[in-house]
Amino acid sequence: MLDILVIRGIIAVFLISIVSATVGSFSVFRGSTFFVSGIAHGALAGAALGIFLTLALFPIDPLLMAMIFSVFFALAIGYATSRREDVDVAVGVMFAFSMSLAVLFLSMLREYASIAWGLLIGDLLLLSQEDLTILVVSVITIVLIFLIFYRKIMYSIFDPESAEASGLHVMWYDTLMFILIAVGVVALLKCVGAILVYALLIVPAAASRRMFPSVSGTIVGAFVITLISGLGGIYLSYYLAVAPSSLAGLIAAAIYAVSLFRRR
Amino acid sequence: MSIEVYNLTVRYDNKIALENVNVKVEHPSLVVIMGPNGAGKTTFLKSLLGLIPYEGEIKIFGKDPKKARSLIGYLPQRDSINTNMPLKVKEVVLLPLVSKSFTIKKEHVEKAKKYLEFVGMLDRWNDRFDSLSGGQQQRVLFARALVTEPKVLILDEPFSATDVKTKMELVELLHRLKGEKTIFIVLHDINPLVECTDMVMLIQKTLLSFGTVSEVLTPENLEKLYGTKVPMIRRDNVCYIVGGDRHA
Numbered sequence: 001m002l003d004i005l006v007i008r009g010i011i012a013v014f015l016i017s018i019v020s021a022t023v024g025s026f027s028v029f030r031g032s033t034f035f036v037s038g039i040a041h042g043a044l045a046g047a048a049l050g051i052f053l054t055l056a057l058f059p060i061d062p063l064l065m066a067m068i069f070s071v072f073f074a075l076a077i078g079y080a081t082s083r084r085e086d087v088d089v090a091v092g093v094m095f096a097f098s099m100s101l102a103v104l105f106l107s108m109l110r111e112y113a114s115i116a117w118g119l120l121i122g123d124l125l126l127l128s129q130e131d132l133t134i135l136v137v138s139v140i141t142i143v144l145i146f147l148i149f150y151r152k153i154m155y156s157i158f159d160p161e162s163a164e165a166s167g168l169h170v171m172w173y174d175t176l177m178f179i180l181i182a183v184g185v186v187a188l189l190k191c192v193g194a195i196l197v198y199a200l201l202i203v204p205a206a207a208s209r210r211m212f213p214s215v216s217g218t219i220v221g222a223f224v225i226t227l228i229s230g231l232g233g234i235y236l237s238y239y240l241a242v243a244p245s246s247l248a249g250l251i252a253a254a255i256y257a258v259s260l261f262r263r264r
Numbered sequence: 265m266s267i268e269v270y271n272l273t274v275r276y277d278n279k280i281a282l283e284n285v286n287v288k289v290e291h292p293s294l295v296v297i298m299g300p301n302g303a304g305k306t307t308f309l310k311s312l313l314g315l316i317p318y319e320g321e322i323k324i325f326g327k328d329p330k331k332a333r334s335l336i337g338y339l340p341q342r343d344s345i346n347t348n349m350p351l352k353v354k355e356v357v358l359l360p361l362v363s364k365s366f367t368i369k370k371e372h373v374e375k376a377k378k379y380l381e382f383v384g385m386l387d388r389w390n391d392r393f394d395s396l397s398g399g400q401q402q403r404v405l406f407a408r409a410l411v412t413e414p415k416v417l418i419l420d421e422p423f424s425a426t427d428v429k430t431k432m433e434l435v436e437l438l439h440r441l442k443g444e445k446t447i448f449i450v451l452h453d454i455n456p457l458v459e460c461t462d463m464v465m466l467i468q469k470t471l472l473s474f475g476t477v478s479e480v481l482t483p484e485n486l487e488k489l490y491g492t493k494v495p496m497i498r499r500d501n502v503c504y505i506v507g508g509d510r511h512a
């Protein structure tokens with residue numbers, strides 16, 4: 001019999017694959033992959049603050065704080081780039097700022113810091129029913145928004161000026177994209193941790209774009225690669241007794257490496 | 265029916281990029297815009313499209329630029345395209361048609377095919393856009409600008425990255441469109457289009473000169489425009505610039 005935790009892990013991998021196929025692929029198309037990793041650390045800072053507040057003052061869901069922080073950081077980066085700041089610089093500054101906050105909050109947690117460590121590393125096989133619910137709600141939100149705005153987001157990413165000239169509010173879709181990334185990142189936080197969000201959100205989509213160079217090909221491929229990596233990670237962790245997310249990350253990276261050898 | 269611009273001034277972060285431009289263009293005409301790099305040509309086009317804030321007034325068939333967008337087809341300078349996105353040629357041309365609807369309709373596909381055929385790229389329908397050469401991409405983007413069947417075409421350096429053959433083919437297409445559309449086209453080399461140009465705008469931070477080819481393209485004006493002597497020959501009362509592309 002499969003353990004309930006393992007079943008939850010498998011369901012989570014399936015849901016993560018959907019996030020990776022949508023948010024991940026479009027982040028790769030947009031060229032905002034560093035952004036994803038910046039937001040992941042913003043989310044970590046938020047979660048650490050949430051844990052601190054819960055212990056010191058009043059109970060608040062760390063993931064909710066993570067969501068608030070990452071949306072805030074995403075919008076701040078969006079604002080900076082609309083002011084003609086280089087996106088890498090803007091993300092870099094936010095990265096530094098959020099890591100400083102994260103370390104600050106973690107050090108305030110003192111002996112409880114290990115709770116927050118869970119969010120840094122995550123664990124696919126330790127998900128609560130509530131974690132899974134958050135994941136499901138996030139995925140439904142993301143999928144609905146993509147279904148509705150798919151082509152508009154695509155146009156805004158491919159050729160923002162012409163999209164604007166044809167009457168689309170590119171700023172609006174940019175912001176929407178930032179928020180979707182933030183939601184996707186937080187959804188993955190509990191499962192794979194801030195450090196490895198990148199490994200399952202970006203690496204599969206990047207590999208997939210090389211292997212199946214079309215928009216729909218990238219999306220489907222990213223889904224499959226994430227699924228293989230995640231399930232492979234859970235399966236191997238049985239035998240190796242190490243964190244499944246690390247193995248999932250390694251499998252995804254290996255698939256990316258293989259995609260590099262393919263002729264484009 | 266005309267496009268009118270009154271006292272147009274554009275600033276970026278308080279630095280003036282374009283000052284006090286006044287022009288009136290009757291529909292349909294072909295207007296060539298010339299000027300050195302950084303002169304404000306793209307800035308002028310973007311204000312016609314309502315893409316940037318400006319002072320002054322712009323009326324496109326009596327409408328403000330933002331309200332006139334459905335009347336305009338736009339071919340941006342090529343460096344504004346994001347090639348990280350592996351779109352197919354068909355998807356690129358369909359974008360303006362389908363971005364506002366949920367489904368791809370048959371008529372969308374027919375129009376996209378019609379205009380890809382028009383630019384001679386229909387056989388690349390299923391190919392990836394980023395696998396095309398620069399000149400081929402330019403043609404596809406030209407088809408995309410036409411696909412909404414706009415009255416006004418705004419083309420920012422459509423000949424960049426095109427070889428002589430493609431350039432002449434595009435010129436031939438412009439000949440066919442002229443007379444039904446008003447076309448604003450930024451060029452560094454007017455020679456291939458000299459015969460079908462109605463009006464020329466010389467831009468250097470402001471409108472240096474505006475008029476017909478023979479009125480505007482004088483050695484004095486070109487020297488003022490580029491700040492250096494421009495060798496040219498005169499034929500049929502029209503000056504041709506020798507040495508072609510002034511792009512450094």
Ligand SMILES: Nc1ncnc2c1ncn2[C@@H]1O[C@H](COP(=O)(O)OP(=O)(O)OP(=O)(O)O)[C@@H](O)[C@H]1O
Pocket residue numbers: 276277281299300301302303304305306307308341
């Ligand atoms: N978004 C912007 N913010 C600040 N300055 C800008 C912006 N866009 C253009 N400029 C500046 O405005 C001036 C005019 O730019 P514009 O792009 O209109 O020139 P151009 O005539 O199209 O040049 P090119 O031949 O190189 O395309 C330049 O000095 C440019 O640096």
Ligand SMILES: [Mg+2]
Pocket residue numbers: 305306307341420
């Ligand atoms: Mg320009």
